[in-house]
Amino acid sequence: MNAMLQVEGVSKHFGGLKALDDCTLNVEQGSITALIGPNGSGKTTLFNLITGFLKATKGRVLFEGREITGLPEHRIANLGIARTFQVSSLFPKLTVWENLLVAYPDQEGESLWSVFTRYGSIRAQEEQQMARVYRSLERIGLTQKMEERAANLSAPEARMLEIGRQLMFSPRLVLLDEPSSGVNPAMLDRLADRIIELNKEGLTFFIIGHNLSFIMKLSHYIHVLHYGKLITSGPPKTVAQDERVIEAYLGVHR
Amino acid sequence: MQFAVYGLIMGCILLLATVGFSMIRRVEGFLNIAHGQMLAVGGYSCYVFNSLLGWNIISSALAAVLVTSVIGYLVAYVVFFPLKGKPPLLIAIASTGASYIIQGLIEVIFGPFVKQYKFPPMRAIKIGDFSLAAPDQIAMVVAAGFAALFLHFLLTRTETGKAIRAMASNFNLARIRGINTPRLRIYVWLIASALGGLAGVMIGLISRLAPYMGWEYIMLIMIVAILGGLGSIYGAMVAALIIGLITQMSVLVIPPQYSQVIAFAIIIVVLLVRPQGIFKEA
Amino acid sequence: MYNILLFLAGVISLIGIYTLLTLAVNLHYGYAGLLSFGIVGFVAVGAYTYAIVTRGAPVGEDVYHFYFNQPWWVGFLAAGMVTTIFAFIIGLPTLRVQGDYLLIVTFAFAEVIQDLLSNEGYLTNGTRGFINIHQPFRELIPGRNYQLFLAGFIVVIVVIVFLIAQRVGTAPFGRTLRAMRDNEPAALSIGKNVYRFKMEIFLLGAAICGFAGAMYTWYMTLALPSLFGMSVSFAAWIAIIVGGQGNNKGAIVGTIVLLGAQQALKFISTSPELTPMVSSFELILEGLVLIVILRFWPSGLIPEKSPRPPKLAKITEEA
Numbered sequence: 001m002n003a004m005l006q007v008e009g010v011s012k013h014f015g016g017l018k019a020l021d022d023c024t025l026n027v028e029q030g031s032i033t034a035l036i037g038p039n040g041s042g043k044t045t046l047f048n049l050i051t052g053f054l055k056a057t058k059g060r061v062l063f064e065g066r067e068i069t070g071l072p073e074h075r076i077a078n079l080g081i082a083r084t085f086q087v088s089s090l091f092p093k094l095t096v097w098e099n100l101l102v103a104y105p106d107q108e109g110e111s112l113w114s115v116f117t118r119y120g121s122i123r124a125q126e127e128q129q130m131a132r133v134y135r136s137l138e139r140i141g142l143t144q145k146m147e148e149r150a151a152n153l154s155a156p157e158a159r160m161l162e163i164g165r166q167l168m169f170s171p172r173l174v175l176l177d178e179p180s181s182g183v184n185p186a187m188l189d190r191l192a193d194r195i196i197e198l199n200k201e202g203l204t205f206f207i208i209g210h211n212l213s214f215i216m217k218l219s220h221y222i223h224v225l226h227y228g229k230l231i232t233s234g235p236p237k238t239v240a241q242d243e244r245v246i247e248a249y250l251g252v253h254r
Numbered sequence: 255m256q257f258a259v260y261g262l263i264m265g266c267i268l269l270l271a272t273v274g275f276s277m278i279r280r281v282e283g284f285l286n287i288a289h290g291q292m293l294a295v296g297g298y299s300c301y302v303f304n305s306l307l308g309w310n311i312i313s314s315a316l317a318a319v320l321v322t323s324v325i326g327y328l329v330a331y332v333v334f335f336p337l338k339g340k341p342p343l344l345i346a347i348a349s350t351g352a353s354y355i356i357q358g359l360i361e362v363i364f365g366p367f368v369k370q371y372k373f374p375p376m377r378a379i380k381i382g383d384f385s386l387a388a389p390d391q392i393a394m395v396v397a398a399g400f401a402a403l404f405l406h407f408l409l410t411r412t413e414t415g416k417a418i419r420a421m422a423s424n425f426n427l428a429r430i431r432g433i434n435t436p437r438l439r440i441y442v443w444l445i446a447s448a449l450g451g452l453a454g455v456m457i458g459l460i461s462r463l464a465p466y467m468g469w470e471y472i473m474l475i476m477i478v479a480i481l482g483g484l485g486s487i488y489g490a491m492v493a494a495l496i497i498g499l500i501t502q503m504s505v506l507v508i509p510p511q512y513s514q515v516i517a518f519a520i521i522i523v524v525l526l527v528r529p530q531g532i533f534k535e536a
Numbered sequence: 537m538y539n540i541l542l543f544l545a546g547v548i549s550l551i552g553i554y555t556l557l558t559l560a561v562n563l564h565y566g567y568a569g570l571l572s573f574g575i576v577g578f579v580a581v582g583a584y585t586y587a588i589v590t591r592g593a594p595v596g597e598d599v600y601h602f603y604f605n606q607p608w609w610v611g612f613l614a615a616g617m618v619t620t621i622f623a624f625i626i627g628l629p630t631l632r633v634q635g636d637y638l639l640i641v642t643f644a645f646a647e648v649i650q651d652l653l654s655n656e657g658y659l660t661n662g663t664r665g666f667i668n669i670h671q672p673f674r675e676l677i678p679g680r681n682y683q684l685f686l687a688g689f690i691v692v693i694v695v696i697v698f699l700i701a702q703r704v705g706t707a708p709f710g711r712t713l714r715a716m717r718d719n720e721p722a723a724l725s726i727g728k729n730v731y732r733f734k735m736e737i738f739l740l741g742a743a744i745c746g747f748a749g750a751m752y753t754w755y756m757t758l759a760l761p762s763l764f765g766m767s768v769s770f771a772a773w774i775a776i777i778v779g780g781q782g783n784n785k786g787a788i789v790g791t792i793v794l795l796g797a798q799q800a801l802k803f804i805s806t807s808p809e810l811t812p813m814v815s816s817f818e819l820i821l822e823g824l825v826l827i828v829i830l831r832f833w834p835s836g837l838i839p840e841k842s843p844r845p846p847k848l849a850k851i852t853e854e855a
Contacts, residue, residue: 089726090719091722097845101708101711105727110709115704116700123846130845130846165726340834343635346639347571347777348831350773351774351823354819355820357819361815362816473643518644518647
């Protein structure tokens with residue numbers, strides 16, 4: 001199995017604070033890999049580093065064998081890595097299909113002048129992009145609700161829409177930041193099923209999670225962070241029984 | 255020299271008016287355009303007590319401040335409290351509606367003409383050949399100074415004050431921690447409106463009352479608020495004095511009609527150079 | 537009968553002009569979430585630009601120095617262009633920062649413009665203003681029939697602007713604009729240049745106001761500083777809140793309702809003693825309506841409708 005994403009010896013210092021300390025981990029191609037750890041263990045910082053939002057103090061990141069450390073965000077995005085955020089990135093008053101269509105970068109018709117001068121080519125572009133939109137809608141299971149406003153979606157549907165928007169750019173690796181947050185426990189299964197289906201289609205997932213039962217059910221492999229350090233990795237069963245993991249979580253909760 | 259004194263007084267008036275405006279911006283999160291009308295309410299209330307009922311000026315002023323603070327709170331209760339949670343721009347629009355209503359009522363009750371207090375103009379105190387300031391002008395500056403100090407002590411030394419600051423920083427956290435937010439909100443509105451009312455009384459003393467005075471001043475208030483940093487109370491104080499002095503003293507160099515233009519130019523410059531204003535929104 | 541027609545023509549002209557303002561407010565606020573209170577400032581700039589450009593030499597006690605004696609359509613275009621320049625200058629620093637600042641700056645802009653209009657006599661003839669405004673095609677249509685023509689002319693322009701606004705709304709530009717309005721950080725994170733979008737719509741709205749300003753002088757046949765007070769801005773705002781934000785039809789409906797009510801009130805106030813009272817009551821009423829609508833029907837009479845998805849040319853397998 002290939003390592004799609006390789007994080008090697010990555011550290012991130014903020015002043016005196018070590019947010020990440022010499023982290024080395026891999027995400028296998030075709031897997032659903034999770035990153036867990038108590039609050040403040042550096043999970044989101046690692047995501048930010050991988051996507052180019054932050055620069056690493058030390059170490060490097062490789063994607064499909066290529067080094068991507070230090071590349072600007074939009075370049076990394078163009079290489080095939082997508083990422084969702086904890087905070088909603090949806091546009092509530094726009095419909096589902098609009099939320100997807102608007103994500104296309106560098107569209108014609110986005111400047112006022114072209115709205116009137118390039119009527120024909122705008123229409124052609126819209127029709128072309130709608131094809132992608134429909135495809136995305138199918139993959140996330142929201143075709144029926146395409147004309148619904150984003151604000152009216154249920155929490156798991158909203159999460160899927162966020163993923164769906166990322167899918168418009170045909171990524172190969174998707175970083176999900178806390179996909180289960182804000183989702184009713186009763187609906188979590190639905191969300192998990194969708195992610196599994198997308199994974200079967202060939203998408204690799206790297207997920208930050210807090211809801212341990214959700215993560216355990218979903219992932220093939222788990223990395224555990226604590227105070228910026230990687231303390232263990234392994235399949236869910238092994239990690240669940242690991243002394244250090246239990247201590248990390250319980251220790252913090254005390 | 256007269257201009258400097260006048261500038262100082264204008265600065266004090268703006269200080270009182272804008273501090274109240276900033277408090278509301280901090281705690282409630284929107285730009286309360288109706289705040290300008292608190293000046294009008296204060297000025298006209300004082301007129302009622304002074305010219306219509308014949309009270310002396312000090313009692314009228316105090317009564318006016320009290321009346322204004324209550325009216326300000328009532329307006330908030332009826333108009334703004336039900337809208338809490340809506341986008342702040344929408345509430346700002348509602349505040350313009352409230353401004354309209356208040357101005358309309360003032361026009362209906364008092365008529366569209368300007369009014370004056372029954373208060374004799376006082377001569378300036380002279381030191382040697384130097385004309386310093388009239389006793390009433392000095393009294394106003396002192397009053398404003400007291401109000402500012404009082405506010406400072408209130409906010410930093412008392413439990414209530416600290417609770418208000420906590421609420422201003424993070425409303426929900428304060429509520430969860432047990433701070434009595436509904437009651438504190440009432441206090442904030444009462445204090446802010448009272449300050450506005452006091453400013454209005456002072457305007458009536460140095461100049462005249464007109465139904466549109468609320469609109470006249472709200473623009474200056476907002477400019478002062480930006481200069482001082484939107485939501486910063488101390489910034490508002492400093493900025494008020496600066497703008498007061500600049501607009502009055504610029505008369506020495508530039509014809510007086512341009513004082514508004516100068517204020518406008520100031521904010522454009524501020525926005526270009528340092529949008530957070532003098533003190534950041536702490 | 538003819539007189540009723542004339543009266544109606546006047547009302548339609550006024551409603552038409554205000555509809556342009558409300559459409560502009562819809563573009564700024566309904567589509568882009570920009571709180572621009574200074575609409576009347578742009579209207580004033582447009583009106584006076586038109587007046588100055590089409591003006592002849594000063595007579596009698598006029599004090600103005602500048603006049604260009606151009607035909608009406610030059611003045612009309614100039615009105616739009618000059619207003620756009622002003623909007624650009626204001627927008628440059630202000631659109632970069634939070635929405636609150638735009639409110640204050642545009643508010644201040646309108647006030648300052650009104651001040652300047654009264655004071656800069658060499659440019660604007662001060663409080664005397666400009667009378668005998670050059671109306672389009674006036675020479676062709678003598679007498680009172682001109683009112684009817686003007687109403688029709690204005691309606692045609694309004695329809696054109698409406699179509700423009702509709703097109704802007706449904707194009708990718710409009711979609712991104714609404715996205716930016718809904719969730720600006722998210723729009724930034726998908727790579728949209730938010731600042732550019734804001735500036736472009738701000739300029740468009742301002743230009744429309746500038747043209748409306750010129751048209752206002754056609755209707756009034758004069759330009760005075762007192763015509764361009766904040767009440768004009770607020771009328772447009774009340775109209776959009778009543779009619780419905782975020783959609784152009786709502787803008788039209790709101791304007792008709794508001795101005796219809798205002799004209800009706802004017803009808804009622806018959807005696808001259810009552811007139812100042814009535815205007816005060818009008819203020820109170822408008823404020824009340826605004827607050828009540830914001831409280832109970834914040835979407836307005838015609839809520840924003842989501843557009844239908846574009847059709848696919850052919851169903852493709854390609855993903």
